[in-house]
Amino acid sequence: MRLTGIRRFHFARDAEEALSLLAAYDGGAALLAGGVDLLRSPRGDIEGVIDITRIGLSYVRESRGGLAIGATTTLTEILASAAAPAYAGGLLASALSQVAAPPLRNMATLGGALVSAHPWADIPTVLVALGAEVRWQGEKVGKAPVEELYGTAFRGLFRRAVALEVVLPPWEGAFAHEKISRTRYDIALLNACCGLGLDGEEIRWARVAVGARPNRGERLPWAEEALIGRKPGGELWNEVQRLVESRVEVGDDRRAGAAWRRRTAGVLVRRALARAAQRGET
Amino acid sequence: MAVETQQGGAVGQSVRKVDGPSLVAGKPLFTLDLDIPGSLVGAILPSPHAHARIVSVDTSAAEQVPGVRAILHHGNVPRVPYTTAGQGWPEPSPYDTVLFDTKVRFVGDRVAAVAAETEDAAAEALARIRVEYELLPPILSPEEALAPGAPIIHDEPDAEGIYDASHNIAAAVDIPIGDAAAALAAAPVTAEATCEIPYSQHATIEPHCVIAYFDDAGRLVVRTSTQVPFHVRRIVARVVGLDPARIRVVKPRIGGGFGSKQEVLLEPVAALLALRTGRPVRMAYTRQEVFVASRTRHPMKVTVRLGATKDGALHALEMDVLSNTGAYGAHALTVLSNVGSKTLPLYNKAPHVHFHGRAVYTNLPVAGAYRGYGATQGYFALEVAMDKLAEKLGLDPVELRRRNYIRVGETSPIFEKIGEGREGTAQIVRSCALEECLRIGAERIGWREKRGQRREEGPWVHGLGMACAMQGSGITGVDMAAATLVMQDDGSFRLLVGATDLGTGSDTILAQIAAQELGVPVDRVLVYSSDTDFTPFDTGAYASSTTYVSGNAVLRAASDVRAQILDVAAAALGERASALELAAGVVRSRKSGKSLTLSEIGHRATYVTDQRQIAATASFACPESPPPFAAFFCEVAVDRETGVVRVERFVVAADCGVAIHPQAAEGQLEGAVLQGIGHALCEEMLFSPRGRCLNAGFFDYKIPSSLDAPAIEAILVPSEEPTGPWGAKSISEVGINGPLPAISNAIYDAVGARMVRAPFTPERVRFALGVIP
Amino acid sequence: MKLSFELNGIEHYLDVEPGEPLLSLLRRLGMKSVKEGCGTGDCGACTVLLDGRAVRSCLMVAPQVQGKRVMTLDGLGTVNDPHPLQEAFLECGAVQCGFCTPGMILVAYELLTRTSDPTPDDVRNAIAGNLCRCTGYVKIVDAVLRAAEWKREGRWR
Ligand SMILES: Cc1cc2nc3c(=O)[nH]c(=O)nc-3n(C[C@H](O)[C@H](O)[C@H](O)COP(=O)(O)OP(=O)(O)OC[C@H]3O[C@@H](n4cnc5c(N)ncnc54)[C@H](O)[C@@H]3O)c2cc1C
Ligand code: FES
Numbered sequence A: 001m002r003l004t005g006i007r008r009f010h011f012a013r014d015a016e017e018a019l020s021l022l023a024a025y026d027g028g029a030a031l032l033a034g035g036v037d038l039l040r041s042p043r044g045d046i047e048g049v050i051d052i053t054r055i056g057l058s059y060v061r062e063s064r065g066g067l068a069i070g071a072t073t074t075l076t077e078i079l080a081s082a083a084a085p086a087y088a089g090g091l092l093a094s095a096l097s098q099v100a101a102p103p104l105r106n107m108a109t110l111g112g113a114l115v116s117a118h119p120w121a122d123i124p125t126v127l128v129a130l131g132a133e134v135r136w137q138g139e140k141v142g143k144a145p146v147e148e149l150y151g152t153a154f155r156g157l158f159r160r161a162v163a164l165e166v167v168l169p170p171w172e173g174a175f176a177h178e179k180i181s182r183t184r185y186d187i188a189l190l191n192a193c194c195g196l197g198l199d200g201e202e203i204r205w206a207r208v209a210v211g212a213r214p215n216r217g218e219r220l221p222w223a224e225e226a227l228i229g230r231k232p233g234g235e236l237w238n239e240v241q242r243l244v245e246s247r248v249e250v251g252d253d254r255r256a257g258a259a260w261r262r263r264t265a266g267v268l269v270r271r272a273l274a275r276a277a278q279r280g281e282t
Numbered sequence B: 001m002a003v004e005t006q007q008g009g010a011v012g013q014s015v016r017k018v019d020g021p022s023l024v025a026g027k028p029l030f031t032l033d034l035d036i037p038g039s040l041v042g043a044i045l046p047s048p049h050a051h052a053r054i055v056s057v058d059t060s061a062a063e064q065v066p067g068v069r070a071i072l073h074h075g076n077v078p079r080v081p082y083t084t085a086g087q088g089w090p091e092p093s094p095y096d097t098v099l100f101d102t103k104v105r106f107v108g109d110r111v112a113a114v115a116a117e118t119e120d121a122a123a124e125a126l127a128r129i130r131v132e133y134e135l136l137p138p139i140l141s142p143e144e145a146l147a148p149g150a151p152i153i154h155d156e157p158d159a160e161g162i163y164d165a166s167h168n169i170a171a172a173v174d175i176p177i178g179d180a181a182a183a184l185a186a187a188p189v190t191a192e193a194t195c196e197i198p199y200s201q202h203a204t205i206e207p208h209c210v211i212a213y214f215d216d217a218g219r220l221v222v223r224t225s226t227q228v229p230f231h232v233r234r235i236v237a238r239v240v241g242l243d244p245a246r247i248r249v250v251k252p253r254i255g256g257g258f259g260s261k262q263e264v265l266l267e268p269v270a271a272l273l274a275l276r277t278g279r280p281v282r283m284a285y286t287r288q289e290v291f292v293a294s295r296t297r298h299p300m301k302v303t304v305r306l307g308a309t310k311d312g313a314l315h316a317l318e319m320d321v322l323s324n325t326g327a328y329g330a331h332a333l334t335v336l337s338n339v340g341s342k343t344l345p346l347y348n349k350a351p352h353v354h355f356h357g358r359a360v361y362t363n364l365p366v367a368g369a370y371r372g373y374g375a376t377q378g379y380f381a382l383e384v385a386m387d388k389l390a391e392k393l394g395l396d397p398v399e400l401r402r403r404n405y406i407r408v409g410e411t412s413p414i415f416e417k418i419g420e421g422r423e424g425t426a427q428i429v430r431s432c433a434l435e436e437c438l439r440i441g442a443e444r445i446g447w448r449e450k451r452g453q454r455r456e457e458g459p460w461v462h463g464l465g466m467a468c469a470m471q472g473s474g475i476t477g478v479d480m481a482a483a484t485l486v487m488q489d490d491g492s493f494r495l496l497v498g499a500t501d502l503g504t505g506s507d508t509i510l511a512q513i514a515a516q517e518l519g520v521p522v523d524r525v526l527v528y529s530s531d532t533d534f535t536p537f538d539t540g541a542y543a544s545s546t547t548y549v550s551g552n553a554v555l556r557a558a559s560d561v562r563a564q565i566l567d568v569a570a571a572a573l574g575e576r577a578s579a580l581e582l583a584a585g586v587v588r589s590r591k592s593g594k595s596l597t598l599s600e601i602g603h604r605a606t607y608v609t610d611q612r613q614i615a616a617t618a619s620f621a622c623p624e625s626p627p628p629f630a631a632f633f634c635e636v637a638v639d640r641e642t643g644v645v646r647v648e649r650f651v652v653a654a655d656c657g658v659a660i661h662p663q664a665a666e667g668q669l670e671g672a673v674l675q676g677i678g679h680a681l682c683e684e685m686l687f688s689p690r691g692r693c694l695n696a697g698f699f700d701y702k703i704p705s706s707l708d709a710p711a712i713e714a715i716l717v718p719s720e721e722p723t724g725p726w727g728a729k730s731i732s733e734v735g736i737n738g739p740l741p742a743i744s745n746a747i748y749d750a751v752g753a754r755m756v757r758a759p760f761t762p763e764r765v766r767f768a769l770g771v772i773p
Numbered sequence C: 001m002k003l004s005f006e007l008n009g010i011e012h013y014l015d016v017e018p019g020e021p022l023l024s025l026l027r028r029l030g031m032k033s034v035k036e037g038c039g040t041g042d043c044g045a046c047t048v049l050l051d052g053r054a055v056r057s058c059l060m061v062a063p064q065v066q067g068k069r070v071m072t073l074d075g076l077g078t079v080n081d082p083h084p085l086q087e088a089f090l091e092c093g094a095v096q097c098g099f100c101t102p103g104m105i106l107v108a109y110e111l112l113t114r115t116s117d118p119t120p121d122d123v124r125n126a127i128a129g130n131l132c133r134c135t136g137y138v139k140i141v142d143a144v145l146r147a148a149e150w151k152r153e154g155r156w157r
């Protein structure tokens, strides 16, 4: 195997040290969490890496009814945590266990997934659907909804900041994630994450996000609006399916074509809604 | 673990794999597991263009890179046309390749090679080689290649054996028997299918790799991950211009082959770099290079037309093939021939048969041998057409096969008409348990109850499909294997074979074949395979030849040694050899009851009286190629809304004669079936409009994972092949021929869509179910 | 840079290039059971256990194992004294070419340290990221289930 271009390796003791090292390299260094992305295709311009897995950012905590997950928590640790399985109707357990395969989940961190934000990935779709918020430390401490961040030049931000924690808000109701891939050990050709909260016979809130279209997962606010205040059930899901089919923005890539994505997006949203509703009831 | 001694007859028992204990312990058994001090690293500069002339190569900057020891390119390497196909000599593949040419013919074609002290230095040097190209229009499909006025891919004057270079046709076959066109026109019922298979890759988990070094006598040793060590020696010698007697090829453990290592790719480059530098050189393809620059299955479009009587007797069979051999013609003719020769004899009753095919050049990666060797492509179309015919006839597809498949004692004119790039050999089928395979397979899957039911489970619709297939066991008139068996003084044996175990278990199987004849447990036979200095010749592990061809050679050597043992014992006991029997390590006289152990016999022959080495070398040339047969049944579930197909169950019942090692035979079937499922559902190499492969890696070229594999039910249905060693025939390839058509037919049963273009991706299936706006 | 870690029960102190992939370091140290099938994290042939968790050694650089325990297949059992899991692979015919085997055994080992009673689906999930092109996975799944059975019977270590 070839050497990576990495010339120097540092274990940061805390976020401040990571930041000062980043600053010292002036763009020539990167933060290293699981390394699944960073070391898979090392950027040519990176000379130093700063390992941030030993600065105490690996945890899953309950936080005001939601979850606070440290940025360097691996997907396996999230899956194995006490708090995650019950959250959002079991969303994390089912969505994360479909990400890659165990040895990669043993390495990959939530923060890495958040920052890499691959357009085909499931995690960004899930985070956006959940309305997750990320806290970071750069020149200042910052905090923003993931969705908002993805609308900005966030990669630049995380070259000068350490993501510290992802906060998943409390939801009264349940979510479900759907994914279609070529094999079961594969990235998504298309994914959808939907959530619902019921108030008796009425939908009180709804979240709908679709990813790998081939672009990164985003919410479909018009689909959510079409759900709120309505009576849950097959008819409504079918209606939203048709709505998604007609309005969702999709494109072609080598993995799938736009026409298939358009049709299938409707199907996945319908299925995720139905499953979320079912989970919410139990 | 104590190596357990296996008692009783060795054949038919799933004994412990002879190389198993060291493999599960992770011992350094593979090519690159050997560290040779002072080794250089070799690397290859690939062409970035699909079709271009090399105007100049400037290596001056590359030579300045510290640690660079040699650079090879067309300007400093003699031009020797050859074929990379590791086949018997003279090879039926065209000599259309040279080590470094003045023209590149696909993205990834070899432009230059370097040897350097480190991988980084080698990579740096490659990056600094300046090549000036004159771009030529690329040809990216067989149709374009055949179009009038198409650019000529092989315009070099020194190529040999190309069928029609000026029209980009590497090979062509046309075999008419009777008058198929007229018979089809007159047939009461006809069916037709055109099926297409894209570029797909073997994807052995061990990439191609080699170490070339010099032994203490200054001879060149090539330690390589190959299926064909003897062909490697012959071809390397010719291409690099070295006396073959100066070359030793060693095949250690191999991390899978499936045909991709029946190709001589890195060996001559590593050999030449070693010769130029006087240093050991190690080379390995990256995974990306394995995809692009090793070999692939031949993409093909195959059309089958069937004509039958109203009661389902096939009367006419027509098969038309357009094969894409890529930039070079490795196996172009022979794979093409096999599309017909391994499929059409299965339905031997039709008096009118026409097989017609062309293999054409394109500026895409080079196709080669891949498990199934053309038969896989042929069966896809043939068995889908059979399914259509059954439907038209209103006949159960199993019954249609029953009425037409070849029986024991029968022959097909195809056996004689189509061979490996020449005429074949007439043969009759001496063993066939396809009837049983069909019966057991149908029963196991629940054919009667479940077919045509379209059972629904939410959006999922279930369907059943089936297919039949056969293959061969070795290549008649071409394959030859030899074995040397030596008895040691302690009464144990050494078996030296040129046969190459690629993970198939052939070392174990060959030991069993010998042990059975010698009446000893398998662990008394020490096997050593594939070293051109020490083991006798073998054409290699391909064409499903090892158990049958190499096995027969081993059996002959073992019976010769057995006779020698009895002679020594007869002299010692003062009895006639004919009164003696050999069993459980002891020679016993039926007359007197007196006995001698093999160890006593070994000591006597080695040290005491009438001293000699008890040993024999025997060879076996393949006079006929008995086909193994298989029936495939599967249940799929199709998600009507997304087009996703799941293989729920897969049953394969196969007749490989007597299974020498049932567990290994099952393993071959299971592995072959899963590769076939990969072909059917997910495997396809994609190319840019300029011919660059877009998914040369496991991230985007998907092979089935454990979660995609159904619990494949492999059933061995015994028959006895009278010409086989202990009744055995082959098993390694036949299993890959069924999944494509069986799954296509099952999807049809479920949702009424005929999938004829592989792989059956969600998108293709969803489109086939109805127009998506 | 200096690196200290435990490899198959033995403490190592050595000097490494910070950019050296863990895979290449381990092979350099003689652990040839760690295979390179892709170098990009996709195939699983390079799997090792890091503090008991299966990871891809091709996606790590050497310094990441500072102060940790690394186990390769070499640390599990030997030819003459194989671990029951290795025995199970042999007995069930789960090895064909053997190139995927080291990684496969290690992910199975991780699974079986966590549970003694996996379902066939658990096994398929655990090995999903380890590609095998030879076997069709049938006999590998059998082998892991058999090893689990032996573990439940107390034949384990
Ligand atoms: C084979 C494979 C299959 C995959 N399948 C899926 C899938 O099915 N679904 C899915 O959603 N994803 C999938 N992924 C993506 C996977 O989830 C991410 O690659 C992984 O989570 C990245 O995490 P990491 O810790 O390894 O990141 P690293 O490689 O360590 O880092 C990634 C990037 O983020 C930066 N970074 C990391 N942590 C921080 C931080 N705390 N603050 C600031 N910057 C940071 C790094 O500098 C780097 O630029 C797959 C990846 C692979 C390789
Ligand atoms: S070599 Fe590491 S996953 Fe393939």
Ligand code: FES
Pocket (backbone or CB within 6 Å): B205, B255, B256, B503, C094, C095, C096, C097, C098, C099, C100, C101, C131, C132, C133, C134, C135
């Ligand atoms: S046994 Fe060959 S890859 Fe698994």
